[in-house]
Amino acid sequence: MNTFIVSDTHFKHRRIIEYCDRPFGSVAEMNECLIHNWNSSVDPADTVYHLGDVGFGDLSEFQHRLNGTIHLIQGNHDSSTTWNTFSFASRQQHLIIEHQGLRILLIHYPIHTEEFVRHQRPRHSDWDVCLYGHVHNRRQGWETDGVRWYRNCSVEVHNYAPVLLSNLLVDCPACI
Numbered sequence: 418m419n420t421f422i423v424s425d426t427h428f429k430h431r432r433i434i435e436y437c438d439r440p441f442g443s444v445a446e447m448n449e450c451l452i453h454n455w456n457s458s459v460d461p462a463d464t465v466y467h468l469g470d471v472g473f474g475d476l477s478e479f480q481h482r483l484n485g486t487i488h489l490i491q492g493n494h495d496s497s498t499t500w501n502t503f504s505f506a507s508r509q510q511h512l513i514i515e516h517q518g519l520r521i522l523l524i525h526y527p528i529h530t531e532e533f534v535r536h537q538r539p540r541h542s543d544w545d546v547c548l549y550g551h552v553h554n555r556r557q558g559w560e561t562d563g564v565r566w567y568r569n570c571s572v573e574v575h576n577y578a579p580v581l582l583s584n585l586l587v588d589c590p591a592c593i
Contacts, residue, residue: 420516421458421465421485421579424525424550425571426451427494428472428479437553437573452482454578459484465579466512467505468550468570469525470494476503485579488512492525492551513544516582519591522547527556527567545591559590566591 427433428451431444441447459465465485469492472479480503489495489505490512500508511524522544547567554573559566566589570580586592 419460419463420514420582421463422468422523422548422570422582422585423455423465423572423575423579424468424569425470425492425553425573426467426472427470428476430473430494439573439577448479451572451577452479454576456482456484458578458581461485464488466490466514466523468492468523468548470550471499471503474498474502480504490523490525517586517592519546519586519589520544521582524549526551527569546586546589548585559588561590 428448429444433439434441434444434447439447441450461484463485465483465487467487468490471489471492471494473494476499486506489500489508491508491510511522514521514523520543524547527549545565547565548570549567550569550571552569553571556569557574559568561567568585568589570585572578
């Protein structure tokens, strides 16, 4: 069993193709590519942490098409329609998990930036690395605030697929 991270799939969101210059001619093409890439990486027994903005509207058609046990870290586009039409294993604003001796904060917003520092920041700071989404293709690679390390996990910067957590951490400066 493996653990994967993904963010900002935006299933069924027509305008995201334009907003983020996604390489798809239609929503149907984007949805099918995302599903194909997801299931090419993730096995049914794997765990996936989705860092928000799963999709728009009724997502029931995707429930049985995506491999893995999926946990939702809520994003700004995730609404009651999202979680009422797709059964997630869990749903929360943020979560701290442990992996390879690191405490990893999973959250939707890049809370280390001035623009998003006010969003959903955990009350405690007992974590080493933060994985986030929301900004799509605007931030890539590892960033630091001088104390902790942060990485964007939006699909645009990870070939439109979930990424194995250990692969995300392979070049993390906090791991060296």
